Amino acid sequence: MTFAFETIGTLHSCFEQKFGIPRQPGLVPDARAVLVLKPPFSRAENLQGLEGYSHLWLIYVFHAVAARPAKSSVRPPRLGGNRRVGVFASRSYFRPNPIGLSVCELERIEIDEGHGVLHLRGVDILDQTPVLDIKPYLPYADCVPQAQAGWAANSPALRCGVHFSEAADAVLESLPSRERQDLRRLIRQVLSLDPRPAYLHRNDHRRCFGMRLASWDVRWEVRADDVEVKILIPVREGRTQADIKPGRR
Amino acid sequence: MTFAFETIGTLHSCFEQKFGIPRQPGLVPDARAVLVLKPPFSRAENLQGLEGYSHLWLIYVFHAVAARPAKSSVRPPRLGGNRRVGVFASRSYFRPNPIGLSVCELERIEIDEGHGVLHLRGVDILDQTPVLDIKPYLPYADCVPQAQAGWAANSPALRCGVHFSEAADAVLESLPSRERQDLRRLIRQVLSLDPRPAYLHRNDHRRCFGMRLASWDVRWEVRADDVEVKILIPVREGRTQADIKPGRR
Numbered sequence: 137m138t139f140a141f142e143t144i145g146t147l148h149s150c151f152e153q154k155f156g157i158p159r160q161p162g163l164v165p166d167a168r169a170v171l172v173l174k175p176p177f178s179r180a181e182n183l184q185g186l187e188g189y190s191h192l193w194l195i196y197v198f199h200a201v202a203a204r205p206a207k208s209s210v211r212p213p214r215l216g217g218n219r220r221v222g223v224f225a226s227r228s229y230f231r232p233n234p235i236g237l238s239v240c241e242l243e244r245i246e247i248d249e250g251h252g253v254l255h256l257r258g259v260d261i262l263d264q265t266p267v268l269d270i271k272p273y274l275p276y277a278d279c280v281p282q283a284q285a286g287w288a289a290n291s292p293a294l295r296c297g298v299h300f301s302e303a304a305d306a307v308l309e310s311l312p313s314r315e316r317q318d319l320r321r322l323i324r325q326v327l328s329l330d331p332r333p334a335y336l337h338r339n340d341h342r343r344c345f346g347m348r349l350a351s352w353d354v355r356w357e358v359r360a361d362d363v364e365v366k367i368l369i370p371v372r373e374g375r376t377q378a379d380i381k382p383g384r385r
Numbered sequence: 386m387t388f389a390f391e392t393i394g395t396l397h398s399c400f401e402q403k404f405g406i407p408r409q410p411g412l413v414p415d416a417r418a419v420l421v422l423k424p425p426f427s428r429a430e431n432l433q434g435l436e437g438y439s440h441l442w443l444i445y446v447f448h449a450v451a452a453r454p455a456k457s458s459v460r461p462p463r464l465g466g467n468r469r470v471g472v473f474a475s476r477s478y479f480r481p482n483p484i485g486l487s488v489c490e491l492e493r494i495e496i497d498e499g500h501g502v503l504h505l506r507g508v509d510i511l512d513q514t515p516v517l518d519i520k521p522y523l524p525y526a527d528c529v530p531q532a533q534a535g536w537a538a539n540s541p542a543l544r545c546g547v548h549f550s551e552a553a554d555a556v557l558e559s560l561p562s563r564e565r566q567d568l569r570r571l572i573r574q575v576l577s578l579d580p581r582p583a584y585l586h587r588n589d590h591r592r593c594f595g596m597r598l599a600s601w602d603v604r605w606e607v608r609a610d611d612v613e614v615k616i617l618i619p620v621r622e623g624r625t626q627a628d629i630k631p632g633r634r
Contacts, residue, residue: 185470188535286437
């Protein structure tokens with residue numbers, strides 16, 4: 137049996153490519169996104185009372201996953217990319233129905249001429265993601281602190297530190313104070329999670345990586361226990377994602 | 386933009402009609418359900434590793450909601466059924482996309498000839514619900530104890546007590562010990578949440594209600610501060626739900 141759903145809006149997120157997206161929500165508190173609802177779902181009446189909630193669920197489509205037969209099992213990065221687990225025992229986006237679920241912090245609701253836009257934080261969602269539903273987060277029902285989660289019980293380990301090269305620092309220093317702080321914090325949080333594919337973790341120190349993040353081309357080098365941001369380049373209008381080659385370079 | 390999803394299985398739940406279903410998951414810990422996956426999603430490989438999780442998310446379709454234009458706002462029972470809130474500030478099943486989301490306790494996984502069935506507890510989901518996805522519950526990401534939830538911050542209040550009439554007690558006593566305990570506990574948990582529609586709460590004491598629950602026709606009377614289960618009748622095979630008139634009688 138098949139069910140069809142219409143998107144209620146599109147998420148505009150700081151994660152402009154898949155590489156670098158944290159693997160769960162909340163891990164990068166400063167990861168911001170804007171959910172632009174479309175009419176008639178954008179009407180202010182639809183959102184009335186939502187301002188009383190600090191967090192909400194987004195149910196959305198993993199739209200950038202290539203259509204292909206779903207696999208029975210996946211290799212979670214948390215298990216080093218070697219061991220397989222069943223697709224329903226993972227949050228991988230390679231799943232029978234490419235439906236995503238994330239709890240996000242609701243920073244504020246903007247109403248413009250009767251239509252609403254949601255400003256969110258702590259997202260782990262790709263830019264341009266089509267959204268199917270918003271639900272308020274109810275701690276008494278949704279928060280299960282005693283839940284056991286096997287090998288995924290705790291947050292992923294953080295790298296020791298994220299440093300900035302002199303060149304990268306100079307770029308940051310040239311920014312207005314607020315923007316500088318936000319960008320520095322965002323880069324620190326994203327890179328401290330070590331977004332490299334699991335199979336590179338052990339034997340690939342001193343390699344250079346790059347990602348596009350919040351309209352910046354960020355390039356960094358992985359060292360034994362820390363990360364150095366080498367280069368920061370603003371992504372110019374009109375420059376396409378193809379120009380900023382994702383991932384390893 | 387529209388996206389279509391295929392169901393991965395069907396949930397068989399103790400809630401055989403909408404009336405009486407708790408309004409969030411976890412409120413009735415003894416509410417049991419069995420998720421029967423369909424091939425190829427039922428293959429044991431799909432579930433490998435899920436046994437390490439105590440809880441999981443179900444994403445499903447509110448299939449028994451009549452198709453009709455979605456409203457902008459709803460009247461949540463928690464607000465007495467009078468005040469309206471935006472549909473995205475509620476968990477109501479009258480929503481633009483009839484997608485449901487519940488965390489359930491995973492009691493056990495049954496594998497029979499290579500195909501899996503999930504035994505669940507704490508559900509708030511109607512019998513025969515089509516399921517779209519299963520995701521493991523990750524407490525470090527999904528549990529947000531500090532989340533603020535306005536008027537829905539706490540669990541709904543419980544009624545003082547649920548009693549059984551002599552007639553109902555006699556029926557329970559005739560059951561095997563395990564079944565007796567389970568049914569008594571389930572009825573207590575469901576009725577202590579007072580499933581009556583909000584508009585009846587204040588002025589409708591001493592009215593009789595009925596619901597079909599776990600293949601029992603349960604009839605009870607509401608008094609000032611408690612509830613008495615008057616009659617318990619097993620639902621015979623072949624008897625349809627239409628014979629057991631739902632709700633108020």
